[in-house]
Amino acid sequence: xxxxxxxxxxxxxxxxxxxxxxxxxxxxxxVGASFVLLTIAVAAALITSGAPTDRWxxxxxxxxxxxxxxxxxxxxxxxxxxxxxxxxxxVVFVWYWRSRExxxxxxxxxxxxxxxxxxxxxxxxxxxxxxxxxxxxxxVSATMVRSR
Amino acid sequence: MxxxxxxxILAISLVAGAIGAMLGLGGGIILVPALIFLQDVPxxxxxxxxxxxxxxxxxxxxxxxxxxxxxxxRLGLVLExxxxxxxxxxxxxxxxxxxxxxxxxxxxxxxxxxxxLVRRPADTSTPATAAGAAFLEGSCAAEHGGGRARYGVVRLxxxxxxxxxxxxxxxILGVGGGLVMVPIMVVRMxxxxxxxxxxxxxxxxxTAVATAIPYYAAGHVNPHLAAPCALGVLVGARAGARLAQRxxxxxxxxxxxxxxxxxxxxxxxxxxGL
Numbered sequence: 001x002x003x004x005x006x007x008x009x010x011x012x013x014x015x016x017x018x019x020x021x022x023x024x025x026x027x028x029x030x031v032g033a034s035f036v037l038l039t040i041a042v043a044a045a046l047i048t049s050g051a052p053t054d055r056w057x058x059x060x061x062x063x064x065x066x067x068x069x070x071x072x073x074x075x076x077x078x079x080x081x082x083x084x085x086x087x088x089x090x091v092v093f094v095w096y097w098r099s100r101e102x103x104x105x106x107x108x109x110x111x112x113x114x115x116x117x118x119x120x121x122x123x124x125x126x127x128x129x130x131x132x133x134x135x136x137x138x139x140v141s142a143t144m145v146r147s148r
Numbered sequence: 149m150x151x152x153x154x155x156x157i158l159a160i161s162l163v164a165g166a167i168g169a170m171l172g173l174g175g176g177i178i179l180v181p182a183l184i185f186l187q188d189v190p191x192x193x194x195x196x197x198x199x200x201x202x203x204x205x206x207x208x209x210x211x212x213x214x215x216x217x218x219x220x221x222r223l224g225l226v227l228e229x230x231x232x233x234x235x236x237x238x239x240x241x242x243x244x245x246x247x248x249x250x251x252x253x254x255x256x257x258x259x260x261x262x263x264x265l266v267r268r269p270a271d272t273s274t275p276a277t278a279a280g281a282a283f284l285e286g287s288c289a290a291e292h293g294g295g296r297a298r299y300g301v302v303r304l305x306x307x308x309x310x311x312x313x314x315x316x317x318x319x320i321l322g323v324g325g326g327l328v329m330v331p332i333m334v335v336r337m338x339x340x341x342x343x344x345x346x347x348x349x350x351x352x353x354x355t356a357v358a359t360a361i362p363y364y365a366a367g368h369v370n371p372h373l374a375a376p377c378a379l380g381v382l383v384g385a386r387a388g389a390r391l392a393q394r395x396x397x398x399x400x401x402x403x404x405x406x407x408x409x410x411x412x413x414x415x416x417x418x419x420x421g422l
């Protein structure tokens with residue numbers, strides 16, 4: 001077992017405060033931005049939805065080619081949200097690298113590499129939605145059918 | 149999705165976010181069954197929406213936890229190495245497992261976790277001075293008398309193995325890895341409950357994003373569902389994080405155990421086809 005390393009609450013107070021402040025700031029910006037985008041998206045959907053069959057449209061109208069902004073804000077909010085923990089990892093990596101604490105910098109880099117590898121998994125190894133629908137592996141409710 | 153559906157989903161997500169942030173679970177434990185049973189959402193889409201919401205819960209709760217030095221960043225980073233690998237593995241496996249098998253497995257795990265929490269004393273943290281083999285050391289606000297109490301992190305291998313399991317479960321079920329990580333950190337690794345919950349909340353975001361990306365790339369993230377879920381959970385999580393800092397460790401343990409047992413009951417019924 002390795003000797004005890006300094007925990008996040010040990011070490012020079014100013015240095016550890018920097019790390020905590022930077023991580024908290026990165027999370028705050030990501031959460032704040034996604035909150036604004038998602039609020040706009042959901043508010044727009046609440047205002048514009050009408051009859052029970054009047055569902056949220058696709059991002060781009062297949063006939064007119066017009067962009068549906070509620071969906072665009074929704075997708076934007078979700079992507080910002082998913083990017084937030086990745087940015088937090090980047091902040092931690094940079095902080096440890098600049099502090100010459102290479103062990104923890106490499107650990108952060110390793111976690112980032114695994115997260116990036118998950119893109120490949122989604123594109124290649126995971127059964128796609130269309131395949132699951134075709135094979136009957138997905139139960140599609142009446143509600144979801146009406147939404148298409 | 150119509151306006152009434154949107155309102156129900158927002159309400160469910162608000163409650164899920166608040167409870168999830170208070171207990172370090174993420175909101176998925178409530179959100180997934182609610183979406184499946186109340187809104188008739190397909191399992192993969194419910195899990196995908198929940199995973200995105202878990203990112204929201206984690207990130208929102210972690211802002212306060214990290215700022216107030218409740219979360220142990222180094223410990224979280226070390227444990228994320230296996231939770232992220234587990235999450236990617238679970239995302240691959242998830243598409244090939246039957247609902248009933250997953251529900252049965254999850255119910256059994258939940259019962260064991262809740263029992264381990266109830267039977268152990270509230271403070272099982274390892275004092276730093278007594279932890280000669282500790283891999284990490286830290287300090288947190290003392291439960292009694294003010295000031296800060298130091299602790300040592302022990303049994304790192306068990307924590308890493310638990311992290312792998314947490315990642316797999318998170319990806320398959322769409323719940324936060326805190327279900328596994330909080331009990332392991334408290335009972336096996338000697339981490340104080342408050343630090344375990346805060347560190348778990350910080351870690352869950354990375355675990356969930358390693359799950360969410362494959363789901364998104366495979367087309368399982370339905371923005372019409374995930375957006376209101378994420379928004380509701382975001383708002384609820386802020387309230388939950390504030391409540392957690394005012395609640396004593398023993399209260400949190402009992403509340404955590406009750407939530408685990410209720411979810412086990414729900415999952416067991418599903419596994420039995422009821």
